[in-house]
Amino acid sequence: MFQAVLGAYGLNAEKFKIEPFGSGLINRTWKVYSKELAYILQEVNTAVFREPQNIAQNIETIKKYLDQTAPKYLFVAPIKTLNSSDFVVIDDHFYRIFPFVENSCSIDFVHQPEQAYHAARQFGKFTRMLCAFNVQKLKPTIEDFHNLPLRVEQFKKALAQASDERISEAKSAIEEIIRHYDIEEQYVDMINSGALNLRVVHHDTKISNVLLQAETGVGLCVIDLDTVMAGYFISDVGDMMRTYLSEANEEEKDFNKIAIREDVFAAIHKGYMEEMDQVLAFTEKQFFIYSGKFMIYMQAVRFITDFLNGDIYYKTNYPKHNLVRGLNQIDLLNKYTAKQSEFEEIIKKINENRVNEAKTILN
Ligand code: GN1
Ligand code: MG
Numbered sequence: 001m002f003q004a005v006l007g008a009y010g011l012n013a014e015k016f017k018i019e020p021f022g023s024g025l026i027n028r029t030w031k032v033y034s035k036e037l038a039y040i041l042q043e044v045n046t047a048v049f050r051e052p053q054n055i056a057q058n059i060e061t062i063k064k065y066l067d068q069t070a071p072k073y074l075f076v077a078p079i080k081t082l083n084s085s086d087f088v089v090i091d092d093h094f095y096r097i098f099p100f101v102e103n104s105c106s107i108d109f110v111h112q113p114e115q116a117y118h119a120a121r122q123f124g125k126f127t128r129m130l131c132a133f134n135v136q137k138l139k140p141t142i143e144d145f146h147n148l149p150l151r152v153e154q155f156k157k158a159l160a161q162a163s164d165e166r167i168s169e170a171k172s173a174i175e176e177i178i179r180h181y182d183i184e185e186q187y188v189d190m191i192n193s194g195a196l197n198l199r200v201v202h203h204d205t206k207i208s209n210v211l212l213q214a215e216t217g218v219g220l221c222v223i224d225l226d227t228v229m230a231g232y233f234i235s236d237v238g239d240m241m242r243t244y245l246s247e248a249n250e251e252e253k254d255f256n257k258i259a260i261r262e263d264v265f266a267a268i269h270k271g272y273m274e275e276m277d278q279v280l281a282f283t284e285k286q287f288f289i290y291s292g293k294f295m296i297y298m299q300a301v302r303f304i305t306d307f308l309n310g311d312i313y314y315k316t317n318y319p320k321h322n323l324v325r326g327l328n329q330i331d332l333l334n335k336y337t338a339k340q341s342e343f344e345e346i347i348k349k350i351n352e353n354r355v356n357e358a359k360t361i362l363n
Contacts, residue, residue, distance in 0.1 A: 005041065005095045006032065008081040008088040022208060023108060025314045027226070031100065038100035039079075043093055044226070048313070052094045054139040055226050056086035062200070062228070065133050073129055074221040076101060076211075104211040104220055110244040113267035118219035119210040119244070120271030123202055123236050126222050128275045130200035135230040138200065145203060145227060146235045148187045148294065151301045158308035166308055170323055173304045176330045183297045186290065195283035201231035205239040233280060234287055238295030240268050245292070246332055250299070253324055255331040260339050266346050273350075289343045292336050300329035 003013040011032075021031040021040065028043040044052045056078070063077050078086065078096040087094040110116050144150045155177060159167065167174065190196065202209070204227050211220040243249060245264050248257035269288070303326035306313045311322055 001090060001093075001095075002032075002041075004090055005088045005097075008083075008085075009079060009097055010082050011037075011039075022106075024224075032097070033100065040098040040100055041095065042098070043095050044087070046092070046094055049141055049226060051139075051141070052087060054141050056096075058138045058141065058228060059225055060086075061137050062130065062133070062225075066129065069132075070129050074101070076221060076223055077225075098223075101211050101220065103214045105214045106208045106211055106223075108208050109247060109249060110207050110264060111247065113261070113263045115207065115212070115217065116240070116244040116264045117267040117271040118212060118217065119205070119207055120237075120240055120268045121275055122210050122219040122222050123205050123240065124272040124275030126202060127199050127233065127236065128279050131279050133200060135198050135200055138229045140229050141226055142229075145229070146231060146295075146298065148184050148298050148301075151298050151305070152181070152184050155301050155305045155308075158305045162308035163310075166310070169320065170304060170307055170326070173300075173307075173323060173326050173330060176334075177297075177301055177304060180297055180333065183293050187294060190287060190290070193283075195281075195287065196232040196234065197281060197284065198230045199233060200228065201233065201235050203227035203229065203231055203235050203239070205236045206243045233276070233284060234291035234294050237268065237272055237288060238291035238293075240272075241265070241292030241336065242295045242299060242329075242332070244268060245336065250303075250325050250328055250332075252328055255328060258328065258331050258335060260332075260335050262339070262342055262346060265339075265343055266350070269347065269350065288347065289340065293333065296329055296333040296336055300326050300333060303329060 002018055006013045006016070013032075016032045016034050016037075018030050018032050018041070020029070022029045026045045026048050028045075030041045032039045032041045044055070046052060049055060059077050063075055066073050066075050076098055078098050080086065081088055087096050089095075107115060110119075159174065162170075202222055202225070204224055205222075209224040210222055212218065213220055245260045245268075246258045247261070248254070248259070252258060303314070303322045307320070307322035307326060314322060314325075316322055
């Protein structure tokens, strides 16, 4: 396979080392490198991305727009094959390669608030760069990807069809998901009220999807653009809350290690707002804290749904993996919800400081 894929790009596989790369749960990824050259090779999971051409088209449309409006912005698009195709298709498997960005690195955990700050800036910048781009030009790469009512619907369906054994194993998780149905109700009210604008949103803002400068740790750009499509800012901010606030991530089995870091919350807010403060409407900003509840809850629902369905969506490494991930997210959700007033206080202070700064300037 490697020979055929790399050959389509004019590369000789024998001249490269090839190693599995990253920790994604959906696509398969390798680093392909020699002393002089390095690439990222990926097989797109077509059970999840049913029309990979939509991914390629979206990226192409955005690339053209950015080439005209912001030519210096680092946008890492896949490379075309020698005959200008977006993918190499072998036995219905879709492969593509990306350039490996020189002197960049990525991390899997947020150890310091600065890392959250740099990542949040990059995701904010991405949406800001595209705020005048017509989102209707983008195709959904996964229909209803972050449609919470639909995710809850899928959960109910899975519950109705699951085996007794799985239902009893997941009893406490199921109860917790039902106990938090108000998060879905709030979502429905929010959408119906028209408070949020459709924007170009990344939809998968985990820290490993940001490239940092290897020596300085400063943010360079965002990667993993498969789920870039029209959406709401709460998806991106919420997924940062979900994946940066606790140093222990969704894979952690010891829930005592899950803890919310308020300084990381402040860093996400600072980084994102440095880019998006002038872009977001007042009505959108009211949902900054809610975004975390929305994404953490939705991820819990998705993991538990997959467990009830018999683990058909996410890669798993041990029998109750999805259940443990789901319980982990429920624990995180409850710890996040308990911090609501602290978060409000942080945002209030930031806004007061700004008013004071503005007053000092005016005086
Ligand atoms: C999946 O494969 P990866 O890690 O990029 C998922 C995200 C989840 C995430 C949870 C297309 O992303 O929505 O938040 O796992 N992507 C898709 O780790 O379902
Ligand atoms: Mg992804």
